[in-house]
Amino acid sequence: MFIDASNGGVNAKPDKLVRSFVMKSARNKKPWSTKPKSPVSEKLVQGRAPRRPPSRPDDRKKTVQLCGCSPHAECNTCPSSQDQSVVSSPDSRSVSVVSSRNSDRAYESSLSSYASPHAEYDDTSFPCDTVRRLSAKYQCNSNIGFSASFDCLAVRLDAYAEGLIHQFVQFATPCLLPIDPHQSSKAVATRWIATCIQSPIGAPFIYAALTTSMRAAQLDSEVYKWRAVSAVNKLLTNHKYSTEDITITAVLILLALEESVLADPQKKGEDRTSSVRANNAHLSGLRAMVEQRGGLVALDGNRCLQVCILMHSIAQSIATFKRPYAVLHDVSGHVEESSATLSKSSNRIDHITRQCHDLGVSHVLLSIIRTIVLFAEDLTVWYDAGVCSMDSLDLQKHASMLMYRLFDWYDRCPQDDMYAIGQTICLALLIFMTHATEPNSASFGSRLSKAVTKLRSSLQKIPLSQWSNASNLYLWTLTMGLLGAHDPFRTSTSFKTDQLSHFFAQKIALACGTASLDPTAVTHLLSKLQSCPWIPSVFAERVKVLLTILNIFLRNDPDNLVTATEGGDCLGDNVYALGQSTTMRFFTKSKSCGANDTPT
Numbered sequence: 052m053f054i055d056a057s058n059g060g061v062n063a064k065p066d067k068l069v070r071s072f073v074m075k076s077a078r079n080k081k082p083w084s085t086k087p088k089s090p091v092s093e094k095l096v097q098g099r100a101p102r103r104p105p106s107r108p109d110d111r112k113k114t115v116q117l118c119g120c121s122p123h124a125e126c127n128t129c130p131s132s133q134d135q136s137v138v139s140s141p142d143s144r145s146v147s148v149v150s151s152r153n154s155d156r157a158y159e160s161s162l163s164s165y166a167s168p169h170a171e172y173d174d175t176s177f178p179c180d181t182v183r184r185l186s187a188k189y190q191c192n193s194n195i196g197f198s199a200s201f202d203c204l205a206v207r208l209d210a211y212a213e214g215l216i217h218q219f220v221q222f223a224t225p226c227l228l229p230i231d232p233h234q235s236s237k238a239v240a241t242r243w244i245a246t247c248i249q250s251p252i253g254a255p256f257i258y259a260a261l262t263t264s265m266r267a268a269q270l271d272s273e274v275y276k277w278r279a280v281s282a283v284n285k286l287l288t289n290h291k292y293s294t295e296d297i298t299i300t301a302v303l304i305l306l307a308l309e310e311s312v313l314a315d316p317q318k319k320g321e322d323r324t325s326s327v328r329a330n331n332a333h334l335s336g337l338r339a340m341v342e343q344r345g346g347l348v349a350l351d352g353n354r355c356l357q358v359c360i361l362m363h364s365i366a367q368s369i370a371t372f373k374r375p376y377a378v379l380h381d382v383s384g385h386v387e388e389s390s391a392t393l394s395k396s397s398n399r400i401d402h403i404t405r406q407c408h409d410l411g412v413s414h415v416l417l418s419i420i421r422t423i424v425l426f427a428e429d430l431t432v433w434y435d436a437g438v439c440s441m442d443s444l445d446l447q448k449h450a451s452m453l454m455y456r457l458f459d460w461y462d463r464c465p466q467d468d469m470y471a472i473g474q475t476i477c478l479a480l481l482i483f484m485t486h487a488t489e490p491n492s493a494s495f496g497s498r499l500s501k502a503v504t505k506l507r508s509s510l511q512k513i514p515l516s517q518w519s520n521a522s523n524l525y526l527w528t529l530t531m532g533l534l535g536a537h538d539p540f541r542t543s544t545s546f547k548t549d550q551l552s553h554f555f556a557q558k559i560a561l562a563c564g565t566a567s568l569d570p571t572a573v574t575h576l577l578s579k580l581q582s583c584p585w586i587p588s589v590f591a592e593r594v595k596v597l598l599t600i601l602n603i604f605l606r607n608d609p610d611n612l613v614t615a616t617e618g619g620d621c622l623g624d625n626v627y628a629l630g631q632s633t634t635m636r637f638f639t640k641s642k643s644c645g646a647n648d649t650p651t
Contacts, residue, residue, distance in 0.1 A: 201213055201216070203249070204248065204249065204253060204257065205250065205251055205252060205253045205254040205257065206253075206254050206257045206258070208257075212261060215260075215261050215264035215265065215268075216248065216257070216260055216261065216264070218264045218267065218268070219244075219260040219261070219263055219264045219267075220241060220244055220245075222267060222637065223240070223244065223260075223263070223637070224236075224237045224240040224241050224244065225237055226636050226637060227240040227355070227359070228240075228358070228362075228443050228444065228446075228447045229362075229447075229488060229489040229490075229491070229492065229636075230430075230443060230446050230447045230450055230488045230489070230490075231443035231446075231447070232434060232490055232491055233437045233443075235437065235442065235443050236355075236442070236443040236444060239354075239355060239444070240355055243353070243355040243356070244260075247296075247297050247300055248260070250297050252286060252292050252295065252297055252298075253297055254282040254285075255279050255282035255283045255286060255297065255298060255301035255302075256297050256300055256301045256304070258275050258276075258278040258279035258282055258301075259275075259276075259279040259301045259304040259305055259308075260304070261275040261279075262275040262276045262279055262304075262305075262308060263304065263308065263637065266308070266311075266637075266638050267637060267638055276305070276308065279301060279304075279305060280305065280329075282301070283298060283301050283302060283305070286298045287336075293340070293343075294340045294343045294344050296350070296353045296356055298340065299337065299340050299341065299344075299350075299356065299360075300356055302333055302336055302337045302340065303337060303356075303359060303360060303363065305329075305333050306330065306333035306334055306337055306363075307363065307630075307633050308633075309326055309329050309330040309333055309630075310330060310627050310629055310630030310633060311630040311631075311633040311634045311637075311638065312326050312630070313326050313327065313330060313627035313630055314496070314627045314628065314629075314630030314631040314633070314634060315630075315634075330627070334376065337360075337376065337377075338376040338377065341360065341376075341377045346377070346379075346380060347360060347361055347377050347378065347379050347380075348379055348380060348381070354444050355444070357379075357448075358444050358447050358448050358451075360377050361377065361378065361379060361448060361451045361452075362447060362451050363629075364376050364377040364378065364451075365378070365451045365452075365454050365455050365458070366451075366485075366498070366629055366632070367629050368455070368458050369454060369458060369481055369485065369498070369499070369501075369502060370498045370499075370500075370501065370626075370628045370629045371501065371626055371628075372458075372462075372501045372502075372505075374462070375455060375458075378452075378455055379448070379452060386452065386455065386456065386459070397424055397425060397428050399424050399427075399428075399582060399583065399584065399585070400421055400424050400425070402523075402582050402583075403420060403421075403424060403524065403582075403583055403584070404417065404421065406520065406521035406523070406524045407420060407476070407521075407524075409520040409521055410472045410476075410517070410518075410520075410521050410524075411472065412472065412473050412476065413473055415460060416460055416473050416476070416477060419453070419456050419457060419460065419480075420476070420480065420584075422453060423453055423480060423483075423484065423584055424584050426449065426450070426453060427487060427584045427585065427586050429441075429446075430446075430487060430488075430586050430589075431586050431587065431588070433446065434490055434586065434588045434589065435588060447488070450484065450487075450488045453484060454481060454484050454485070454488075457477050457480055457481050457484070458481065460477055461474060461477045461478065461481075464477075468512050471509045471512040471513050472513060472517065474505075474509045475506060475509040475510055475513065475528055476524070476528060478502050478503075478505055478506040478509060479506060479527070479528040479531040479532065480531075480584070481499075481502050482499055482502055482503070482506070482531045482532070482534060482535040483531050483584055485498070485499060485502075485535075486534060486589060486590065486593070487584075487586050487589055487590075490586075490588065490589045492632070492635070492636075493635060494538050494631075494635055495535075495538060495631075495632065496538075496628055496631030496632060496635070497628040497631065498628045498629060498631065498632055499535040499536075500628065502535060503532060503535040503536045503551055504551065506528075506531075506532045506535070507532065507551060507554055507555070510528075510529075510532070510558070522562070522579075523579045523580070523582050523583060524583055525562060526559065526562055526563075526576065526579055526580060527579075527580050527583035527584075529555050529558045529559045529562060530555075530559065530580055530594060530597075532551075532554075532555040532558075533552060533555035533556060533559065533597055533601075534590075534593060534594065534597060536549065536551035536552045536554075536555055537549060537551075537552035537555075537556075537597060537600070556601050556604055559601065560601070560605055563576060565605075567602055567605050567606055568598055568601060568602040568605065569602075573595065573598050573602075576598065577591070577594065577595075580594065
């Protein structure tokens with residue numbers, strides 16, 4: 052395809068033989084470009100050295116290439132091997148653009164910055180040491196599972212940018228699925244990312260990956276971010292590529308990045324307003340693209356993308372209590388329900404079923420509860436031994452769909468006091484499943500704020516006597532509330548200033564009927580909790596930490612046992628709370644899943 056850049060990128064469609072002759076002749080002559088000539092580019096071309104034989108790969112990586120290309124050329128999604136944009140040059144300047152649909156001031160402003168993530172020669176203040184170390188490291192070891200050279204990408208990369216791409220693969224693939232601490236999905240994730248990077252239309256993904264790596268290295272990533280947006284907009288104008296997997300993947304990454312930015316309370320003023328606009332555009336675009344493809348079920352040919360969108364959609368719903376933007380339905384429009392589990396029976400099922408019957412829990416919710424109990428048994432074996440009848444992608448999908456079924460039941464349940472028991476158990480299970488599917492998460496931020504607040508409200512509608520035949524389930528529900536309200540990994544060890552934590556701590560103390568929790572009392576309490584949904588490797592340590600804090604709280608403030616706690620909530624009601632988890636998974640100095648090579 053011969054692109055006439057002077058006519059806005061319109062396909063001229065020349066005769067095939069003529070096109071071949073023109074292309075061959077041009078390659079055999081001086082370096083050329085499809086973009087209109089400008090005085091600056093003319094000087095660059097005239098000042099170039101005579102054509103030399105191809106250099107060795109090591110020499111090529113060390114070469115600093117100059118390019119005065121416009122962003123339209125830089126984001127060319129189908130370049131020939133002789134006309135690829137170059138992400139390089141300390142002295143390169145670029146203007147990030149998006150389509151005219153986003154023409155507000157934030158999008159129109161000219162971004163004069165580095166096209167390559169290292170500083171100008173005279174600027175010693177630019178924090179590029181991390182990237183330089185990455186560049187040196189990955190020049191020596193470029194084997195990350197890719198089947199083709201980086202020389203054939205839609206965007207040409209210099210050594211620095213290649214280091215960033217390697218870094219993206221190194222820290223993204225192990226963290227792809229929170230439910231996979233064994234990193235069994237790393238190979239398929241690497242293949243997926245390699246396919247995106249090596250695609251002829253991979254420019255949006257490459258720029259999104261560079262943005263991610265720059266943020267992980269704590270460097271300014273704005274230039275790459277807006278190039279990614281520009282490249283996506285170019286693909287959206289072509290119906291052939293507008294809903295391709297790579298386009299959807301790039302938008303999903305941009306959405307997660309923007310949520311991460313908005314989760315920062317320091318983001319204020321016009322910067323925040325601009326980020327909100329961008330976030331809304333990404334979310335709206337992602338929803339539309341998935342719908343145009345025929346829903347998530349139509350993405351079953353790309354399981355990584357399908358599961359990542361499902362996981363993000365459901366997590367966002369739990370954080371905001373809004374309907375998910377994408378969910379898996381079967382061909383008849385019903386929600387997918389996986390029954391492929393290792394465990395077929397469990398003592399916990401019999402125990403919890405009796406308690407739920409005594410409490411009058413609906414049959415629909417009880418069916419979900421029984422499935423979750425079996426799933427928790429599977430996860431126990433999976434986390435301990437890495438054994439399961441499903442692979443990690445199916446496990447993650449099944450977990451997300453179970454959380455969706457809980458959310459959907461709660462959302463459709465009449466807001467009436469007679470349903471308060473069911474709502475309480477449902478909310479506690481949402482907190483349980485969030486923790487159960489992220490065994491290595493260091494913190495959950497305010498993601499569970501709404502669930503915990505709603506749980507407290509439901510509990511206040513239920514007389515204590517109603518729990519008389521389900522005391523273990525009551526204690527378990529309170530513990531899940533405390534776990535959601537007070538992060539066990541927080542540096543703070545006080546419930547005094549946290550009203551939600553205070554509420555659940557008080558209720559647990561009253562239910563235990565003790566003024567302190569000595570080791571014997573803690574062991575007894577844990578045995579009761581384990582008769583309900585439980586995964587020892589995930590919950591034992593987290594709950595022990597909370598009970599230790601609770602014991603200190605009770606010893607120092609015994610009067611709180613009889614002091615009612617009302618009032619506002621201390622957890623932030625942040626619509627972008629999911630972005631906190633994105634930041635903690637990918638952009639913190641100590642990542643629970645990170646590779647050893649990540650920058651610190």
